[in-house]
Amino acid sequence: QQQVKQSPQSLIVQKGGIPIINCAYENTAFDYFPWYQQFPGKGPALLIAIRPDVSEKKEGRFTISFNKSAKQFSLHIMDSQPGDSATYFCAASYGGATNKLIFGTGTLLAVQP
Amino acid sequence: DTGVSQDPRHKITKRGQNVTFRCDPISEHNRLYWYRQTLGQGPEFLTYFQNEAQLEKSRLLSDRFSAERPKGSFSTLEIQRTEQGDSAMYLCASSLDLNSPLHFGNGTRLTVT
Numbered sequence: 001q002q003q004v005k006q007s008p009q010s011l012i013v014q015k016g017g018i019p020i021i022n023c024a025y026e027n028t029a030f031d032y033f034p035w036y037q038q039f040p041g042k043g044p045a046l047l048i049a050i051r052p053d054v055s056e057k058k059e060g061r062f063t064i065s066f067n068k069s070a071k072q073f074s075l076h077i078m079d080s081q082p083g084d085s086a087t088y089f090c091a092a093s094y095g096g097a098t099n100k101l102i103f104g105t106g107t108l109l110a111v112q113p
Numbered sequence: 114d115t116g117v118s119q120d121p122r123h124k125i126t127k128r129g130q131n132v133t134f135r136c137d138p139i140s141e142h143n144r145l146y147w148y149r150q151t152l153g154q155g156p157e158f159l160t161y162f163q164n165e166a167q168l169e170k171s172r173l174l175s176d177r178f179s180a181e182r183p184k185g186s187f188s189t190l191e192i193q194r195t196e197q198g199d200s201a202m203y204l205c206a207s208s209l210d211l212n213s214p215l216h217f218g219n220g221t222r223l224t225v226t
Contacts, residue, residue, distance in 0.1 A: 034214070043217030044156065044217050045217065046214045046215065049214065098208060098211070099144060099211065100158050100169070101156070101158065103154075103157070105153070105155055106153070
């Protein structure tokens, strides 16, 4: 019940495409859902986060879609660029806190020129 | 650079040796966290501090692991009698408060031979 399941494991898109990464959770107590981006040899960096009172949030080219009834959320990257090639992790936490994050297993994204 | 700083970046040790890692959080961040990331997986929560108090430890943190944060500033993570299964990236993160985003360092990669 504490898991966050992420798919796909890897994804290849052409420059300008819109990769979509999906996550599903079971614990209905989760109330904070961030996405992190990680480049090789670096720590994860926060991209965008959402709380369950909204169904969508946009920041620049990144959009989170949130479906509370289905217990799913996804990351969309508009107009993807080769520089977006990285590993993306979804995560979740509860109690309004942002600290004890439970991470998904990651999606390795490659954006081809 | 005013981000989270971790030292060393890489550590190779022989099984049975003790190792210690250091983390310097972003100044004024009173919460500090340790996570562990193995290859192909998302980070897993280990423990966290509010100022100098260690508030929670994950079941992943065996008796061989000890973390400290003297004076509520930098933190150290020590692993005694290392095992090959301890090989991982150890990530430190900090946040201003319970509801602020986590900022990760670039980690210490431990290899136990």
